[in-house]
Amino acid sequence: MQTDFILNAAKAIQQAIVANENALESLDRAIGDGDHYLNMKRGANAIIDIQPALATLTPDAALQQIGLKLLSTIGGASGPLLASFFMSMAKTIKENGDDSISKIAASFAAGVEAIRQRGKADLGEKTMLDVLIPVSNQFVLLAAQHCDSKLICATLIDTAEQGMLATKDLIATKGRAAGLGERAIGHIDPGAKSCQLMIVAVCKLV
Amino acid sequence: MQTDFILNAAKAIQQAIVANENALESLDRAIGDGDHYLNMKRGANAIIDIQPALATLTPDAALQQIGLKLLSTIGGASGPLLASFFMSMAKTIKENGDDSISKIAASFAAGVEAIRQRGKADLGEKTMLDVLIPVSNQFVLLAAQHCDSKLICATLIDTAEQGMLATKDLIATKGRAAGLGERAIGHIDPGAKSCQLMIVAVCKLV
Amino acid sequence: MKKFITKIDDMLVDSLNGFATAHADLVNLHLDPHFITRKNKSANKVAVISGGGSGHEPLHSGYIGYGMLDAACPGHVFTSPTPDQMLAAAEAVHADKGILFIVKNYAGDVMNFEMAAEMLPFEHATVLTSDDVAVTNSTYTTGRRGVAGTMIVEKCIGSLAETGASLQACKALGDKVNSRTASMGVALTSCTVPAAGRPTFDIDDNELEMGVGIHGEPGRRREAMREADVIVKDLVAAILEDLESVHLKAFDINSGETSEALLMINGFGATPLMELYLLYNLAAKLFNQHGLQISRSLVGNYTTALDMAGASITICLLDDEIKQHWDSPVHTSALRWGR
Amino acid sequence: MKKFITKIDDMLVDSLNGFATAHADLVNLHLDPHFITRKNKSANKVAVISGGGSGHEPLHSGYIGYGMLDAACPGHVFTSPTPDQMLAAAEAVHADKGILFIVKNYAGDVMNFEMAAEMLPFEHATVLTSDDVAVTNSTYTTGRRGVAGTMIVEKCIGSLAETGASLQACKALGDKVNSRTASMGVALTSCTVPAAGRPTFDIDDNELEMGVGIHGEPGRRREAMREADVIVKDLVAAILEDLESVHLKAFDINSGETSEALLMINGFGATPLMELYLLYNLAAKLFNQHGLQISRSLVGNYTTALDMAGASITICLLDDEIKQHWDSPVHTSALRWGR
């Protein structure tokens, strides 16, 4: 993985977020407090702002800086979670390298695991993890099978979409929607939606 | 004038006020603070409530009690003004009697004069006085000419309506609408409207 | 209209009962006629009484207590109280040094207090407050309205009265503070009088009412909604123009002279504190640029108009006497410091 | 949406600047990262720091000062602040006795403060507030939200910290106060986050949201609008049920036992004081009937949700220790007594 790819991914993510303003905003208005789009946009824009500095870094250092930047700009629940993701991914890459798809998949999985630990949530709680855990599992599996990276990406796009859509029928037990009980049913989780958007954006670059 | 007539007049006035809720409320909303109907209704109802006590009194004492009751129930600008009217009328009748239409007209004029002094306003300032002063003048004049009371009443109804309508084109220089300048033009004064309604209600009893 | 009301006719008394219970250490409530008196009032002081229509809370009842009011007479919503209330209140709190009425300059308030004063068996005086510069004084009109600055007058008079000062001295201080106080407000929405059940005025989503009164009376003009800095510029300009016309002095930083002032940003009821502080920031900067040194500040809902969104800006030109009485201890439910 | 804003992206900083200027005697403002610190802090005390999304003012910045908070970290509107803010604030106010974070129990706030705590080079502890009984605790969820009761926790901890007490003692008191505090709110309208530009939720003219959160999060249920007495009955019942479940004690006047309590009626931002006192009157009566003796009261906008119309009721069960720390002098911009 090259720093260039990370920068392109950041740009693609920023565009995907901004292009989905209405969806993200209305989902968080429905079962949250309405700021998820604003939070994600603030974070994505902040990364665009530091691109020149990131460009000079190794991939792991760039991911670490992205994590720190998100940590200090997003706030809310998504801020520390996404920051933990990138900081953990950075650490794994720094330790094990990123010279194979398997290693990249492992670092992605480490990132998702960091979110799980930070948020003390798991699959089926109507959070971003309902997208990230299946994607992470699939990614690791396919990478171990030495699948073609384009095929992996196509599969992950599907997995992310399924995970995102599946949150619709769930009751939330973590995050702000946890207070809603049955009333959360029928609404897609905003964090799951934004994670799906980000995964699609990055996979399409491959 | 008999106390009975006063009681009937009070009832007719109360009905006229309540029947014109929308008109009174919207006029005071347009150039005042929207409470004129509520104030007038509160006052009119309070008089209905004390009818049994009033029925035992002489006309001047009844008018005095009406004045005091209005003073303690209406509030706002109209409260002390209408109270002054009835208290002054009561005083004049007590001193001079009410055994002729002229004397009644004189007591009415004394009441209007009390409003003028209390409010330090005059004709043309877009207040209730734009109804009351012409009506009072006309009343005194016609009574001096020994006109028939039915004819007097018919004339006063006309005069009241003209005075009320004339407030529409005025700039207010007294009362709450005085702050409005040109913006008061086009709206009838709420106090002028309620006075016209009261005059019509009473005149129709004669 | 959605409001917390059990029965509309009981609303005022229900609310007064809540106020009196919540602040039973400070006040006593009397009903029929309605008035609220201060507990633990020092003997031998001028009795300071105010009152007005309800719906402006904490004005006036929230300012009853040590160093401020001795009694307040609440009228129906936006309707001035009646003379029997003031008479009963005066009877309850008078203490040989006379009665001082503090009255906001509205025809209704003035006349009701006037009739009460005429019937009062005690020495008395009245201070009329008229700080609203939106309505210009003219020989033809009844003059300017009393708005948020009223509270500053009440604080200073209350402080002086607490020292045992004479009725004349209290009235003189009140008149002075009023003459040095100027306010102007702006509304973004109407208010809704509960008994009326619908907004007092209609206003579009892209409009504001410049110079609105605290009962939702129309102001100087209806304008297009604008950025806060532009709105504040207009409000500040109107206030400065007025202060200059009264005090014959250009408030201009270039003149080299500065005047000390109190700046109050008053919320009308539905405007978040976050916005009020934003207004404060803009107003303080502009006044500074014009040679006013803001040494006292107040930001919050002090004189409201029920649920109106909007705010007013008030400047009170300080001198040593006013400063002393502003700073002195006060202990009321809505204003408290120094004890 | 009509709000006093110059430029939406500058709104928070504009407002913070106004706050810091208006209360320059009490606080210092630091930007990038944003935090506000107390002036004239006593040396050698636990540093008490809170923070959270903006839009709840006066929470938390309005509670900085003697006897309460040493610093507050304001996030974007309704968005928890970030760890760099807490770290910088801690660096600025720490004083050898450790850092105490007071955090409202929301996933975002908890995680951001947690990450800050992990990086903190000082001894530290955290008190999580979770007084909102609308969201029932369960082993599956992250637990109840922290709402208006947070301010009572801040007041008591601040008082104890001022005495030089240890970090452990301060944390213990905070946890105790939180465990004895229960709140529930109701919304009549939504709030509007400025950057979003439209109401967070839709609600009809004849509906209310029972158990709403202070960010406009949906509550227990959407219901038809009703009279205030019926609304208060439901809120009081939910609070009593919770207190009874936690304290294993039926609050019933017939039990002969009474408990002393603080009752707070908190406005969400757009509800007139007149209505809040009306709610107080209803709530106080009901709690009294259930054997709670209300000996401390607070009515006003203490923890708001921008421009939401609505209110919450909070009960804090008092004991001698809590009473002592509630009554002790406090001098902040939004809460002040005793000095």
Ligand SMILES: Nc1ncnc2c1ncn2[C@@H]1O[C@H](COP(=O)(O)OP(=O)(O)O)[C@@H](O)[C@H]1O
């Ligand atoms: N404990 C958690 N674990 C994983 N994801 C979470 C957790 N809590 C919240 N989230 C995610 O965060 C999203 C909300 O983010 P955001 O709106 O930015 O923050 P906030 O809820 O603080 O307003 C939710 O939709 C959910 O996907």
Ligand SMILES: Nc1ncnc2c1ncn2[C@@H]1O[C@H](COP(=O)(O)OP(=O)(O)O)[C@@H](O)[C@H]1O
């Ligand atoms: N100084 C005055 N002299 C005569 N009438 C007046 C004066 N001031 C006000 N009014 C009358 O009172 C009416 C308003 O009464 P009302 O709405 O009950 O009181 P308020 O203006 O205090 O709300 C006006 O429409 C006007 O006719």
Ligand SMILES: [Mg+2]
């Ligand atoms: Mg959110």
Ligand SMILES: [Mg+2]
């Ligand atoms: Mg009126």
Ligand SMILES: [Mg+2]
């Ligand atoms: Mg009125």
Ligand SMILES: [Mg+2]
């Ligand atoms: Mg949020």
